[in-house]
Amino acid sequence: MSDYTNAIEIKGVTKKYDGFTLDNISFDVPKGSIMGFIGQNGAGKTTTIHGILNIIPLNAGTVSILGMDHIKDEQAIKERIAVVFDEMPFHDLFTAADMGRIFKGLYPRWDDAAYQQNLDRFQLPQKKKIGQFSKGMKMKLQIACALSHGADLLIMDEATTGLDPVIRNEILDMFLEYLQDEGHSILMSSHITSDLEKIADSVTFIDRGKILLSGYKDDVLASHGIIKCTKSDYKDLDPADLVSTRLTDFGAEAMVSDRAAAARKYSGLVIDPAALDEIMVYYVNRKKKEWS
Amino acid sequence: MRTERMKALLWREWKLSRKFYLSSWAALLGMMLVYVLFEMSMRFGNLKSLDTDELTAVRTTISILAISFAAYGPIAAAGSDNGMHKKDIQANWLRYSYALPVTPNERAAARMILLVMMQAVGFLLSVFGLAFALRMVNWQFSLYAVLILLVILDISLLVILVQYALVLRARDMKTYALQNTKYVSGIIGAGVVVGLLAARKMSHFASPDGTVSPALQEAVSQFEKKLGTSPDSIKLIDLVNLMTMGHGAQFIETAKHLLPLTIPLTVVLYVLLYLVIRSNLKGAWKHDRSAL
Numbered sequence: 026m027s028d029y030t031n032a033i034e035i036k037g038v039t040k041k042y043d044g045f046t047l048d049n050i051s052f053d054v055p056k057g058s059i060m061g062f063i064g065q066n067g068a069g070k071t072t073t074i075h076g077i078l079n080i081i082p083l084n085a086g087t088v089s090i091l092g093m094d095h096i097k098d099e100q101a102i103k104e105r106i107a108v109v110f111d112e113m114p115f116h117d118l119f120t121a122a123d124m125g126r127i128f129k130g131l132y133p134r135w136d137d138a139a140y141q142q143n144l145d146r147f148q149l150p151q152k153k154k155i156g157q158f159s160k161g162m163k164m165k166l167q168i169a170c171a172l173s174h175g176a177d178l179l180i181m182d183e184a185t186t187g188l189d190p191v192i193r194n195e196i197l198d199m200f201l202e203y204l205q206d207e208g209h210s211i212l213m214s215s216h217i218t219s220d221l222e223k224i225a226d227s228v229t230f231i232d233r234g235k236i237l238l239s240g241y242k243d244d245v246l247a248s249h250g251i252i253k254c255t256k257s258d259y260k261d262l263d264p265a266d267l268v269s270t271r272l273t274d275f276g277a278e279a280m281v282s283d284r285a286a287a288a289r290k291y292s293g294l295v296i297d298p299a300a301l302d303e304i305m306v307y308y309v310n311r312k313k314k315e316w317s
Numbered sequence: 318m319r320t321e322r323m324k325a326l327l328w329r330e331w332k333l334s335r336k337f338y339l340s341s342w343a344a345l346l347g348m349m350l351v352y353v354l355f356e357m358s359m360r361f362g363n364l365k366s367l368d369t370d371e372l373t374a375v376r377t378t379i380s381i382l383a384i385s386f387a388a389y390g391p392i393a394a395a396g397s398d399n400g401m402h403k404k405d406i407q408a409n410w411l412r413y414s415y416a417l418p419v420t421p422n423e424r425a426a427a428r429m430i431l432l433v434m435m436q437a438v439g440f441l442l443s444v445f446g447l448a449f450a451l452r453m454v455n456w457q458f459s460l461y462a463v464l465i466l467l468v469i470l471d472i473s474l475l476v477i478l479v480q481y482a483l484v485l486r487a488r489d490m491k492t493y494a495l496q497n498t499k500y501v502s503g504i505i506g507a508g509v510v511v512g513l514l515a516a517r518k519m520s521h522f523a524s525p526d527g528t529v530s531p532a533l534q535e536a537v538s539q540f541e542k543k544l545g546t547s548p549d550s551i552k553l554i555d556l557v558n559l560m561t562m563g564h565g566a567q568f569i570e571t572a573k574h575l576l577p578l579t580i581p582l583t584v585v586l587y588v589l590l591y592l593v594i595r596s597n598l599k600g601a602w603k604h605d606r607s608a609l
Contacts, residue, residue, distance in 0.1 A: 078415065080415045080416065100418055100420060103417060104418040110409065110413060113408075114409040114410045114414075116333060117408070126328065127325045127328065129321075130321045130322055130324050130325020131325050131326075131418060180416075
């Protein structure tokens, strides 16, 4: 069961709703790595995660988690994974101690000492009602619970959204520590690309239900670039080389997906490296070709 | 592990519903306290000076209150679960719970066990309340009184069955509100139909010329006679005679044959209830994407 190379393998997953289709998506999360799942709101990140977790039935495709089938071995999988959603799922009248008591019964590998350590680290009170927690404290509690039952895979859906940078950093550090164990993996969906740029090993970019990019973060960042030029220079660029172009008052900023080839072809032009959020924005606007 | 999971689920559900449930029973205990004070006052305090008629009136009032609470027992648990489902949706626990290592059967069983336990305790307290109420008016307690409570329990189970079939399928507040409206409208509609049927039955109390029917006149006169001469000797049969216009004995005879059927009916209703809970909690999110 532990003999797997990818913590998650998604092949041809399709889910149809009125007005939205998760369209034949495939990607892998390698074991021992953290994958950033990027996309704007409504792109299909949460739907994909719900499909992975069998919260929604899929129309087509297969999902393998920790080397097991996500439907046939659902129970075994869920004992070995932890999920953190963007919204706090614990009732306000419970305390952190109450949640520990509940999860101790639900997870066979629940570790009281680890939970206590996580609560102490995040400075979360045991006896205070969750209703009196701040948003940051609530998210920390969810993460403390997720990291206390020996999960081999963490799946997080917009877990850092709405948190201040200090708390986000604290949480990201914790994830990096979690990854020290080579058997641990993380799938982290977010539209805060700076977080992913900091910790992700690989990224998958989804837009309108389709996967546009999936690969190692460093490769994605290295292959993409932004040509900054005048409008007259821009006219000489081959549209086939460009993802999309942002037109400004001063000129044009065009994204290329093969920076090395573009550097050879347009040797007189400056090609800047692109950040993940820029890559996301240029891809989102790919159908418009030109935007401002 | 399964036992541990069930314990954890039960504890969680109990913690969420106990406030509503216990407060309702605290009211019954409060009433029992009133009775003790009444008895003490009658023996040693001001009520010692009450004449027989006044005492009978006070005893009857307390008895009616006790009967109301006794009737409440079997339905005490009815509202709590519907409220809990709403709380689970509001707290985002419902979605989160599908990411936990809990099978649909365990989820349904935990809910069912808690309901049965709450109803069993309610039922016992009701039997106690009913015995107390009958003692207040010097009526003998009989096994049929327990079966009458079982009838109330069955009606309550039927209502819960309709409620669960509609409300438990909701995965978001919008659907919950819609389903709850259907449920409330259905119950009100059923109440109106029962009321109209009762009114139609009541119309037999009057003669075609609008005067009170001779049978009712005779029953009322019999009852008044007994009330005037020896109110302490009024028994259940006298009340039933009054309500059935002199056919009390026949009515009780029929009821004696029908009441034992409530036992298998209760079992059947519990089985149906479990199936409804399981099928509704088993289903994944089938609704539109906005629910996610």
